[in-house]
Amino acid sequence: MTGDVVLDARAVGKRFPGVVALSDVDLTLAAGEVHALVGENGAGKSTLIKVLTGVHPPDSGELVFQGGPVRFSRPLDAQAAGISTVYQEINLVPLMSVASNLFLGREPRTRWGLMDFRAMNTAASTLLRSYGVEVDVTRPLRTLGAGVRQMVAVARAAATDARVVILDEPTSSLEPREVDTLFAIIDRVRAGGAAVLYVSHRLDELYRICDTVTVLRDGRKVHSGPMAELPRLRLVALMLGRDLEQIRKEGTTKFDSAQPEARQTPVLAAKGLTSPHLLHGVDVTVRPGEIVGLGGLLGAGRSETVRAIAGSLPVDSGTVTVAGKSVRSGSVAAAMRAGVVMLPEDRKSDGILPDLSVRENIVLAALPRLSAAGLVSRKRQDTIVDTFIRRLRIKASSPDQKVGELSGGNQQKVLLARLLCREPKVLLLDEPTRGIDVGAKAEVQALVAELAAEGLGVVLISSEFEEVVEGSDSIVVLREGHVVAQLRGGDVTEQKLIAALAEGGDG
Amino acid sequence: MTAVTEQAAVAVADKGMTKREWIAGLVQRRGSVVVLALVILVSSFSFDTFATLDNARNVAMQSSFLAIVALGMTFVIISGGIDLSVGSVYALGGVLAAIGIQWGSVAGLLLPLVVCGGIGLLNGALVAYGRLAPFIVTLATLLGARGLLLAITDEGANTRLMPRDAVLTQIGQGTLLGFGYPVWIAVVLFAVGVVVLQRTRVGHSVLAIGGSAEAARLMGLPVARRTMWLYTASGLLAGLSGALAAAYSASGVTIVGVGFELDAIAAVVIGGTLLTGGAGTVGGTLAGVLLLMVIQNVINQIGTLSSHYQSVVSGAFLAAVVAIQAYLSRAHLGRERST
Helix, strand or coil, X not given: CCCCEEEEEEEEEEEECCEEEEEEEEEEEECCCEEEEECCCCXXXXXXXXXXXXXXXXXXXXXXXXXXXXXXXXXXXXXXXXXXXXXXXXXXXXXXXXXXXXXXXXXXXXXXXXXXXXXXXXXXXXXXXXXXXXXXXXXXXHXXXXXXXXXXXXXXXXXCCCCEEEEECCCXXXXXXXXXXXXXXXXXXXXXXXXXXXXXXXXXXXXXXXXXXXXXXXXXXXXXXXXXXXXXXXXXXXXXXCCHHHHHHHHHHHHHHCCCCCCCCCCEEEEEEEECCCEEEEEEXXXXXXXXXXXXXXXXXXXXXXXXXXXXXXXXXXXXXXXXXXXXXXXXXXXXXHCEEEECCCHHHHXXXXXXXXXXXXXXXXXXHHEECCEECHHHHHHHHHHHHHHCCCCCCCCCCEHHHCCHHHHHHXXXXXXXXXXXXXXXXXXXXXXXXXXXXXXXXXXXXXHHXXXXXXXXXXXXXXXXXHHCCEEEEEECCEEEEEEEHHHCCHHHHHHHHHHCCCC | CCHHHHCCCCCCCCCCCCHHHHHHHXXXXXXXXXXXXXXXXXXXXXXXXXXXXXXXXXXXXXXXXXXXXXXXXXXXXXXXXXXXXXXXHHHXXXXXXXXXXXXXXXXXXXXXXXXXXXXXXHHHHHHHCCCCCHHHHHXXXXXXXXXXXXXXXXXXXXXXXXXXXXXHHHHHHCEECCEEHHHHHHHXXXXXXXXXXXXXXXXXXXXXXXXXXXXXXXXXXXXXXXXXXXXXXXXXXXXXXXXXXXXXXXXECCCCCCCHHHHHHHHHHHCCCCCCCCCCCHHHHHHHHHHHHHXXXXXXXXXXXXXXXXXHHHHHHHHHHHHHHHHHHHHHHHHHHCC
């Protein structure tokens, strides 16, 4: 099944100021294999990819590519040598056509040296069709969905005569149907004799598509071997570097501890939220200390519901009441004043300021409260920042470290800290654990449970049913903008949730 | 694991463009041409002196100098940058041509091209390799070039005349088929510009750099090198335009070109090029230049109006175009966020 070694990283080391990102890491990619690279956030996956693709030169160790040692000083060199990368944030040009994006830099030319658009468009259509993607290649990329953009990025990487194709979280924005298409493409790439390095947090996918696996933890390689011979439990244990049974126990006890008092007045009562095509009379009630999950499939209106509550989605009708006081709808500022804060789905574009420090990111929202006569007290800032870094267990070298340098899980905690320093009553969490690894996930979940236990009302959205079921005290099930069921107490199970999604609305 | 191949791959979800977006796109790409045609049509009926060959020659000549500067600006803006130095460089080019011509016409042409190209190269190197903001870099060279200009002309006290019989002066003043040579030079440069932008890999990469410099870099395009040459070309074209204008008036005048960069930017934006980069056309810029010049011409025809109203009308039109662009990009943003 697998052939010769294409790329061999030997004892690669990389340090950044204050951190050892990689230490003596070996990685061997063979022709015709799909190789999984797994590890928690901060384990060194991103750094390793950057070393392989010439973004960062390694401090020690060597890269052997197709039999000879290589040293890439820029991404262009690695690409020219035959190592293509599809980054997590799809790096294509949205204003240009699908065909242009596929062929940029190697456009077919006529004998006059001019670009041959007809040949380019034909080649682009043929290429995409061979991958099972039917799309008008002259359309600007921005008019197409995330799925197509991902396919174009992968097709581009695979088509540049690549010997190694690196895919970094390629399925994070895809629907299940699109994942199947992507896997078909990966299979073709593998059949063509290239090596694929596949980075993902989704274990199901790893076992479905990968032949071999390398596990990193704290910048070191802790395991490498055939995927099929590594049981799931052991894989997770390797990633976390802990005993799995213990983690499980900790996780469940924490989630069970938050039990709301049913007779308390709701801290949040949203009634009849309606927005054309999106929401049709959605009711959500949250009591202090309660975590209410929103269940539903993609497009059921979960994100829209929390956005309506937070005031960022205009509604035609419906009311939002926070701790007994009604809140003007359609105003983020009014919702915030009332004590409603939202952790947005996409922390990169909607929340984090990567070039600012941890301190600045945290105190941003609290600035009005921290300032006297327009001046901001540094001392009060420090107190607040230190408190949150300790309480949320944010791993940063100092409060002055840039947030962009932190791992995904820690970035999420910084955002959470920013929200919490406004002393909110209601916390809206839209996919709080997306894109962060298993260990940090359990930590964020435990944190949310702790916050609820202190009296906060929480609304939780997650595309993973397991997370919703484990983390919620009750679940409001949505389908196409309607509430189809409400699960409470003993009914909060995955089976009941799936049943409600499938047949809810009748009963 | 081979089971995956068996699964039928499906056609992926497809989001059509809305009609609103389509219209907005059309207005942006073709709006300047349509408005130009309307203004010419209405003016032809309103003023006897407008639709004459003499007036057309006049407008074409006036437009050619701005057009050559705006051509370079088009490429710079499409790449996501801006070049504020072209007004000063244009004036410097004129004076250098008048100085250089004392050693012959070749020197009179080469001196401005070398110096102005050098200033462009400096802009480009600082933007591309120094990673400085184009706005600041070219603002600095705007001031620097203007200062240099004042220094070499004793603060504008000396206006150097160019000998009428020199070849360079003849290039500025001679005509072919009734139109001046500068007009033909501009036409040829624009034809080359259209081909370069739309039909070559270089043009394609400029669009990509303006659309997303990071993506272009990761796709392996030579972003820094390309950027540097774009600013060099802009400086060269501004210098050439200045030299031609000096030859046309047979003198290198120090005080010309103040605010010329803003006219060029206005023409480019009116022509439908996105100020944020990534999209635009050379033809649109030509329409933008002509529109500005025709408006000026019409206001001169009216006679009773102060010529300053030309700026008012141009400004209003520019505001309308930018408003449409903003509307358009909001439509894009909304769509991207909904995915």
